[in-house]
Amino acid sequence: MIESALVDWSRLQFALTAGYHWIFVPLTLGLAVIMATMETIYVIKGDEFWKKTAKFWMKLFAINFAVGIATGIILEFEFGTNWSNYSWFVGDIFGAPLAIEGIFAFFMEATFFAVMFFGWEKVGKRFHLASTWFTGIGAAISAVWILVANSWMQHPVGMEFNPDTVRHEMVDFWALVLNPVAVSKFFHSWFSGWMTGAIFVIGISCWYLLRGRERRFALSSIRVASIVGIIGTLLVMFSGDSSAIHVSKYQPMKLAAAEGLEEGGTRAPFSIVPGVEVPGVLSILATHDIDGYVPGINDILDGYTTPEGERYISAEEKMERGKIAIEAFGKYRELKESDPEAAAEARAVLDENIDYFGYGYIDSREELVPNVPLVYWAFRIMVGFGGLLLLLMFAVLWAERRKKLEGMRWLQWASLLSIPLVYLAGQAGWIVAEAGRQPWVIEGLLPTKAAVSSVSVAAVQTTFFLFVAIFTLFLAIEIRILIKAIKEGPKTEIE
Amino acid sequence: MITYAFLQQYWWLLIALLGGFLVFLLFVQGANALIFLAGKTEAERQLLVNSTGRKWELTFTTLVTFGGAFFASFPLFYSTSFGGAYWVWILILITFVFQAVSYEFQSKAGNILGKTTFRVFLTLNGCLAPLLIGTAVGTFFTGSAFTVNKAAVGDIASPVISRWANAWHGLEAVADPFNVEFGLMVMFLAVALGALYTINNIDEDALAKQLRRALAYSFVAFLVMFVLVMLQLLTMDGFAVDASGMVYMEEYKYLHNLIAMPHTLVMILMGAVLLVVGVAATLFKRDFKRGIWLAAPGTVLAVMALFMLAGYNNTAYYPSTADLQSSLTLANSCSSEFTLRTMAVVSLIIPFVVAYIAYFWRQMDKRSLTSEELESGEKY
Numbered sequence: 078m079i080e081s082a083l084v085d086w087s088r089l090q091f092a093l094t095a096g097y098h099w100i101f102v103p104l105t106l107g108l109a110v111i112m113a114t115m116e117t118i119y120v121i122k123g124d125e126f127w128k129k130t131a132k133f134w135m136k137l138f139a140i141n142f143a144v145g146i147a148t149g150i151i152l153e154f155e156f157g158t159n160w161s162n163y164s165w166f167v168g169d170i171f172g173a174p175l176a177i178e179g180i181f182a183f184f185m186e187a188t189f190f191a192v193m194f195f196g197w198e199k200v201g202k203r204f205h206l207a208s209t210w211f212t213g214i215g216a217a218i219s220a221v222w223i224l225v226a227n228s229w230m231q232h233p234v235g236m237e238f239n240p241d242t243v244r245h246e247m248v249d250f251w252a253l254v255l256n257p258v259a260v261s262k263f264f265h266s267w268f269s270g271w272m273t274g275a276i277f278v279i280g281i282s283c284w285y286l287l288r289g290r291e292r293r294f295a296l297s298s299i300r301v302a303s304i305v306g307i308i309g310t311l312l313v314m315f316s317g318d319s320s321a322i323h324v325s326k327y328q329p330m331k332l333a334a335a336e337g338l339e340e341g342g343t344r345a346p347f348s349i350v351p352g353v354e355v356p357g358v359l360s361i362l363a364t365h366d367i368d369g370y371v372p373g374i375n376d377i378l379d380g381y382t383t384p385e386g387e388r389y390i391s392a393e394e395k396m397e398r399g400k401i402a403i404e405a406f407g408k409y410r411e412l413k414e415s416d417p418e419a420a421a422e423a424r425a426v427l428d429e430n431i432d433y434f435g436y437g438y439i440d441s442r443e444e445l446v447p448n449v450p451l452v453y454w455a456f457r458i459m460v461g462f463g464g465l466l467l468l469l470m471f472a473v474l475w476a477e478r479r480k481k482l483e484g485m486r487w488l489q490w491a492s493l494l495s496i497p498l499v500y501l502a503g504q505a506g507w508i509v510a511e512a513g514r515q516p517w518v519i520e521g522l523l524p525t526k527a528a529v530s531s532v533s534v535a536a537v538q539t540t541f542f543l544f545v546a547i548f549t550l551f552l553a554i555e556i557r558i559l560i561k562a563i564k565e566g567p568k569t570e571i572e
Numbered sequence: 573m574i575t576y577a578f579l580q581q582y583w584w585l586l587i588a589l590l591g592g593f594l595v596f597l598l599f600v601q602g603a604n605a606l607i608f609l610a611g612k613t614e615a616e617r618q619l620l621v622n623s624t625g626r627k628w629e630l631t632f633t634t635l636v637t638f639g640g641a642f643f644a645s646f647p648l649f650y651s652t653s654f655g656g657a658y659w660v661w662i663l664i665l666i667t668f669v670f671q672a673v674s675y676e677f678q679s680k681a682g683n684i685l686g687k688t689t690f691r692v693f694l695t696l697n698g699c700l701a702p703l704l705i706g707t708a709v710g711t712f713f714t715g716s717a718f719t720v721n722k723a724a725v726g727d728i729a730s731p732v733i734s735r736w737a738n739a740w741h742g743l744e745a746v747a748d749p750f751n752v753e754f755g756l757m758v759m760f761l762a763v764a765l766g767a768l769y770t771i772n773n774i775d776e777d778a779l780a781k782q783l784r785r786a787l788a789y790s791f792v793a794f795l796v797m798f799v800l801v802m803l804q805l806l807t808m809d810g811f812a813v814d815a816s817g818m819v820y821m822e823e824y825k826y827l828h829n830l831i832a833m834p835h836t837l838v839m840i841l842m843g844a845v846l847l848v849v850g851v852a853a854t855l856f857k858r859d860f861k862r863g864i865w866l867a868a869p870g871t872v873l874a875v876m877a878l879f880m881l882a883g884y885n886n887t888a889y890y891p892s893t894a895d896l897q898s899s900l901t902l903a904n905s906c907s908s909e910f911t912l913r914t915m916a917v918v919s920l921i922i923p924f925v926v927a928y929i930a931y932f933w934r935q936m937d938k939r940s941l942t943s944e945e946l947e948s949g950e951k952y
Binding site for chain 1: 911
């Protein structure tokens with residue numbers, strides 16, 4: 078018997094690791110672009126100031142990078158240690174992008190990171206610049222593959238279930254890579270990294286301005302960062318828009334939960350906060366059509382028919398068909414040798430109901446609804462802070478170009494205080510994506526409770542608290558080291 | 573003709589190759605085990621840390637890629653061993669997690685724990701990671717207590733496929749002396765490689781002298797363990813698998829494998845000779861520093877051969893002592909033919925990756941590391 082406590086603790090541990098990992102990763106993704114841009118300016122202009130500027134941000138990049146690696150390795154191996162059933166059931170598909178990530182991205186990052194840091198005197202200027210860019214490109218390629226893997230869990234494509242090996246098997250590699258969910262998810266996540274990097278650089282630079290220090294360094298950094306940040310944020314919005322379309326198509330329950338939408342319909346309203354709604358906007362977001370139909374939580378559970386006449390079955394029917402699939406699977410395995418004809422019949426039943434296989438493990442319709450308040454508020458935090466930060470970056474860039482920024486202390490303060498907001502927005506985004514798809518590890522095919530490893534609850538609790546202690550310690554140390562390094566400053570000018 | 577069976581063999585070869593590279597790259601861990609033993613002064617310790625500090629990410633990445641490649645090609649191993657031998661893998665991971673931050677944090681102002689603590693983390697990872705990884709690989713020959721039942725997926729209440737048969741979750745591996753000797757063998761090899769690497773990479777006479785002493789001790793210890801392990805390996809019963817997939821015990825299985833695949837014997841002998849020559853030349857010729865470049869191919873060859881003995885010639889590479897038929901073989905634990913084929917195409921990039929790593933390695937290490945360089949440039 079799988080204990081529900083085991084599932085909960087295993088989920089908590091994974092959420093903890095993933096959440097911590099995503100504190101460090103977006104800064105790596107974004108800062109890489111910003112510092113590489115700065116080094117490019119140095120190589121073009123030959124001004125030592127830009128070299129020192131780039132080097133200062135690289136120093137902060139390295140401090141942050143190390144913790145990203147530390148949390149990342151745990152994440153990869155947790156699929157095996159804590160989600161062992163998952164690892165077999167879909168490892169045939171899921172393992173490939175992880176291996177490709179290692180071969181293509183991690184070696185690139187590891188090699189060029191060393192050249193970037195220790196190679197200033199060992200390789201030529203242009204060569205060094207290429208290394209800096211390759212470090213960032215390596216990080217981006219790594220994001221491509223891990224998000225291909227993640228997107229496959231959200232919208233599984235390109236595979237077939239094989240009852241003989243008892244797993245899903247890949248039949249179309251390119252369907253996996255070009256999964257539309259993966260494409261928008263990659264851009265959404267990568268560009269949100271640009272946002273994070275930009276806000277980080279702007280915030281710290283504004284701290285120097287508030288202190289009346291490092292004037293040229295701060296203003297120059299702000300200029301580069303706000304341009305990178307604005308481009309990034311606009312593309313985050315653009316890719317977020319296509320993400321919404323995909324979610325409404327492939328994971329309607331996630332969308333309904335994110336909106337707290339009990340009853341759906343056409344001209345579905347968008348809820349700004351509870352009680353404040355804008356009619357029709359949700360339909361536009363979800364379908365790009367004000368008259369588009371968006372099902373609510375109850376519609377999805379009860380089953381519904383769209384205005385176009387497409388019928389979607391109820392939770393109970395799905396659970397029933399899931400049980401039929403699992404039963405047929407058992408029968409097929411049992412009769413495979415003794416009675417091939419009956420086995421072929423069972424196989425046909427299984428194939429017919431395979432899309433609902435995961436529903437066979439579900440005990441009640443309540444299990445099919447994610448934590449609505451959590452997803453609802455996370456979505457609002459993500460979108461709200463994202464929008465706010467875009468306005469901030471426009472304001473900062475405008476003020477800097479008009480040479481007014483130095484006089485606007487309130488804007489400097491606002492920028493500094495925005496650093497936590499960009500992290501909250503990023504975390505909230507992942508809460509929407511991951512908590513919003515519960516109870517599924519793989520949408521419709523495997524619920525979390527059928528995916529866990531058979532270890533004791535106490536073991537998972539032990540590792541959970543161990544990881545809490547280790548990651549929190551590392552985070553505290555990182556923040557302290559960053560603050561010390563920032564206080565010491567970039568030393569680009571003789572003050 | 574590229575058949576399914578061929579692809580399984582091919583992927584096991586890649587796993588063996590990655591395993592070989594990984595053990596060679598454990599020189600980073602080996603050198604870290606020597607931070608306090610061979611590094612007598614702060615300057616020497618700093619040189620040691622900065623020497624491997626420029627390579628540690630490659631070791632780390634190779635470990636991660638080893639895991640990823642194993643996942644992609646033999647997912648049943650990933651799910652059975654990682655989920656089952658839970659504590660062993662968690663311990664290994666934790667030592668690497670501490671290592672990952674220790675280089676960057678140790679000399680930075682505001683690091684809370686202080687320089688020495690982070691170097692202790694590096695030393696702990698340096699000893700424990702090779703020891704634990706080696707012990708875990710030892711179970712490839714002695715077996716572990718687990719069961720695999722794929723049909724469990726049809727049991728709605730309890731669909732777990734792989735189960736560990738005891739509550740120790742992997743820690744019981746230390747009860748078998750072979751596993752521990754295997755672990756010690758890998759650990760001492762890592763230390764010897766660490767000494768060889770830093771002797772070549774660092775230009776500092778006093779330190780080199782201390783490193784040579786450490787090299788002598790660790791290599792002798794390695795040789796003792798190596799002989800012990802090989803004697804047992806070639807006399808022990810092994811886990812054989814017949815054409816129908818049935819697993820059975822066979823006397824002298826690994827000796828039979830060695831005879832059936834004479835190239836593995838050649839690889840092990842060549843590996844041993846390269847290691848011995850590399851170490852002996854470094855110890856007895858005062859101005860010879862390049863021993864690492866003999867030991868490196870030697871290590872890769874020997875480790876690959878051990879993996880080949882574990883998995884080829886109809887052998888169960890991850891045997892179960894709790895239920896013989898649950899043992900993992902190349903055929904029953906691998907990915908689908910489509911996935912193996914696709915990943916085989918992907919693997920064609922590996923020579924290119926190795927080539928660019930080698931190129932940049934040369935670029936960065938043309939001159940040996942000196943205290944003067946640490947004064948003027950970037951350092952940990």
